[in-house]
Amino acid sequence: MPEVTPALLESLRPAYEKVRHVIPEVEWAVHAPYIARINELKKERNAVILAHNYQTPDIFYGVADITGDSLGLARDAAEVDADVIVQCGVHFMAETSKILAPEKTVLLPDMDAGCSLAEGITGADVRLLKERYPGVPVVVYVNTSAEVKAEADICCTSSNAVEIVESLGSDRVIFAPDKYLGQWVASQTDVEVILYEGSCEVHERFTGEEIETYRRQHPGVYVLAHPECPQDVLKAADYVGSTGHMIKHLEETTAKQVVMITECSMSDNVSAEHPEKDFIRPCNLCPHMQRITLPKILEALENMAPEVTVPDTVIAGARDSLQRMLDVGRKKAA
Numbered sequence: 001m002p003e004v005t006p007a008l009l010e011s012l013r014p015a016y017e018k019v020r021h022v023i024p025e026v027e028w029a030v031h032a033p034y035i036a037r038i039n040e041l042k043k044e045r046n047a048v049i050l051a052h053n054y055q056t057p058d059i060f061y062g063v064a065d066i067t068g069d070s071l072g073l074a075r076d077a078a079e080v081d082a083d084v085i086v087q088c089g090v091h092f093m094a095e096t097s098k099i100l101a102p103e104k105t106v107l108l109p110d111m112d113a114g115c116s117l118a119e120g121i122t123g124a125d126v127r128l129l130k131e132r133y134p135g136v137p138v139v140v141y142v143n144t145s146a147e148v149k150a151e152a153d154i155c156c157t158s159s160n161a162v163e164i165v166e167s168l169g170s171d172r173v174i175f176a177p178d179k180y181l182g183q184w185v186a187s188q189t190d191v192e193v194i195l196y197e198g199s200c201e202v203h204e205r206f207t208g209e210e211i212e213t214y215r216r217q218h219p220g221v222y223v224l225a226h227p228e229c230p231q232d233v234l235k236a237a238d239y240v241g242s243t244g245h246m247i248k249h250l251e252e253t254t255a256k257q258v259v260m261i262t263e264c265s266m267s268d269n270v271s272a273e274h275p276e277k278d279f280i281r282p283c284n285l286c287p288h289m290q291r292i293t294l295p296k297i298l299e300a301l302e303n304m305a306p307e308v309t310v311p312d313t314v315i316a317g318a319r320d321s322l323q324r325m326l327d328v329g330r331k332k333a334a
Helices: 006-011 013-019 025-045 057-062 070-079 091-100 123-132 146-151 161-167 179-188 208-217 231-236 243-252 265-273 294-303 312-333
Strands: 047-052 066-068 084-088 105-107 138-141 154-156 172-176 192-195 222-225 257-261 278-280
Touching: 006 013, 006 025, 013 025, 013 057, 013 265, 025 047, 025 057, 025 294, 047 057, 047 070, 047 091, 057 265, 057 294, 066 070, 070 091, 070 312, 084 091, 084 294, 091 105, 091 146, 091 312, 123 138, 123 146, 123 172, 138 146, 138 161, 146 312, 154 161, 154 312, 161 172, 161 179, 161 312, 172 179, 179 192, 179 231, 208 222, 208 231, 222 231, 222 243, 243 265, 257 265, 265 278
Parallel strands: 047 066, 047 084, 084 105, 138 154, 138 172, 172 192, 222 257, 257 278
Antiparallel strands: none
16 A cells, blocks of 8 residues: 555645545545555556446545446446446446446445345346236336346436336336336326336435425525435425436536435535535435445455356346447437
8 A cells, every 4th residue: 555645645636626625634644545556456457447426525536437327337337448347336336337348347346235226126026017017118227136127128227217218109117116216207208107116225215394494494405306215305306307417407507505315425526516506415325335435446456356247148138128228318319
């Protein structure tokens, strides 16, 4: 590990300037040797680090090469020019990287970084839904395992869910596993949406009453909410969108004080890009995202483990579902 010296800290000054409002200098001095060594090892291993918007600022701004929401990271996993992908997110995201780039080594710094949505549905559950609703296309959220994706007709993310549902040209669709996202999709389209009873353990904890409390405490606050939240939260919000859409919307709104109703590390990261706005920070943390730390990233690159693999028999079907999703986006762009 590099020694903490004035020269080392100065070399990382640009990154620290981004996060100084949320990371004290004394804490940054602890992170600095890890950041420096990780960035060295990335070059040695020809590796890139993908970091979800919910990662902590030391990772997001210190070592990540590519950042974004699930859709953005899925696209980049398919196109990134590297031998090794280090996924700073959760297990289903690492699987998605492997599915779209099977020739690459995909590392997940902590194999216990899971997801309540992904763990709440299996491939067998999807097959049962198909039996119960024959001929009805199945849309599964990207927050699912590889085996679930392999059983589905198409994947979606929170940023393109409505677009994906309507692209199928069907009067009815099965939507799994997030019931809250599914309810929001149903409110945005004339397509009948058959729901599965899954939810995100972070977003389902928010309540509409909590939003009203923020408004009383901070008159004029602008509320942005993730569609994985319950319906009373979405009704109380000023804007509903994916993490990527929230970031884009913040660039367009003139609101000076905002609250993002989602995993709270994201507010720390986004506030670095918007110093002109005052962020009220709800503190619902994802316990799985928090498992990814700088020491674990360093250990993964040193040992080239833990490596995420997906059986070849699963990759083909899962890739088809993901590719259909990506193709819808490309057609729209064209």
